Amino acid sequence: MSATAVGYTYAYPFASAVLENRGEPAIRLATSLDGTSDDLFFDGQLRRPALVGKCLTVLSSIVRTRFYQPLDPLELDPVVTSGGGLLRFEGFSSCCGVYARVDLTPEAFDVELRGKGTTNVDFNEAMRVSLRRMNDDDSSQLQVGGEGVTLRRGDERIIERNVKLPIRWVRGFCEVQAYQPRMTPALELSPAQARDLFRALPPGSNSRRPVHITRTGQAIRLASRPVRGSVQLQGTDRVRVLEPLVPFVKQLLIWYDEESETSGWDLRFDVGRFFTLVSPELNRGFSGEGQTLTRLAVGDWQRSLPLVADSLNGQSRIDTAALGASSGCGEASVEAALAVLGARGLVGYDLTTGHYFHRVLPFDLERVESQQPRLKAARELVASGACRIIGETPSETRLMIPGTDVEHFVRLRLEGDRCTCRWFNRYLGQRGPCKHILAARLLVEGEDSPLIQSLAREEAGA
Structure with missing residues (x-):
């Protein structure tokens, strides 16, 4: 049986906190000591402390929330990337159905970013409480990273949290990249329209019954049925979590992919943006899509x-x-x-x-990517000796691949492979190739198949 989680240790040189220095708050975010990134990413003044505080608070809420079948929150921390003049904070909901990212542009700071790299950032409970209290009347300092920080309490010990990271949660970070390139802008909302939309979203609704967001003239409304140009959303709480950011919005752009019914919510501010990607179904995460x-x-x-x-x-x-x-x-x-x-x-x-x-x-992606159940099952099918080629043309190869009490007809085609199995016909390729198509590729192309070679390299940690 494949493992469902990998052990992981968050190691921080100190606990993140908002400290008071002569009446001015200083945000100090501890980054994990993984040895792959610069120690200090940023140390400077925030120009919009209230906005930054709200963005990081909402991101932390998403990371620690299971929108589907709410349970106790997981001890998961976002990751921060510094480079190219931007500071990015990324997170993934505990249920794997919502990806979130905060992009802070140079306009958010009074100095340039110093470090370069990616690592975890400590978002403990005390830190989240303090972030919610940030306001623009304060002159606020932000420090991301740094091992030599001396806190007021003199607490300089290494802080470690041992957690079990769900494999599907880590894999979702990789899988979500495949969705975005094919999405297109669907609705563009002004600040007033954004406020009206969030007021209209039903509170406390994680029903599987979707709502359809559509435009009628200048008005944005919710419909019970899809219409041309509408955006489908299931589990409105997955978007309502963004409501604290609406007062800061200069523009809200909703992206959509009609084929997968995945939506992207792009909240744009004067000094950055908050972006979320929401899976098409409440009980469907991004991690198992293939x-x-x-x-x-x-x-x-x-x-x-x-x-x-x-x-x-x-x-x-x-x-x-x-x-x-x-x-x-x-x-x-x-x-x-x-x-x-x-x-x-x-x-x-x-x-x-x-x-x-x-x-x-x-993350230790070598351990995560070694879990390729479909590829493992495909190899077992080929090893059984029951897979066979029944016909070939220049543009297509036809095969019979064994299934459970039945054989499946597989066609390998330049325009896209197809299989008669129930799994493929349910998702029509939206979740990647089934094990029968992978077995067919193995039989026809062997381990030299580009698909199989790449998966094999990932298994070996290449």
């Missing part, structure tokens, strides 16, 4: 992958056109390579700018 398996099966990324990986250096916006030209691989090949690197936790995707950014998730 979107990255499909990405690995298509696209010419093998030659460009090492070149693209070597070019990563803390960029907040990766220029795929320039990289494609300089590497000689072409922009399409670079885009495909970045999609694969996103699946491995080495880059994130910023839907709001349409660019990837460099960050290395501070």
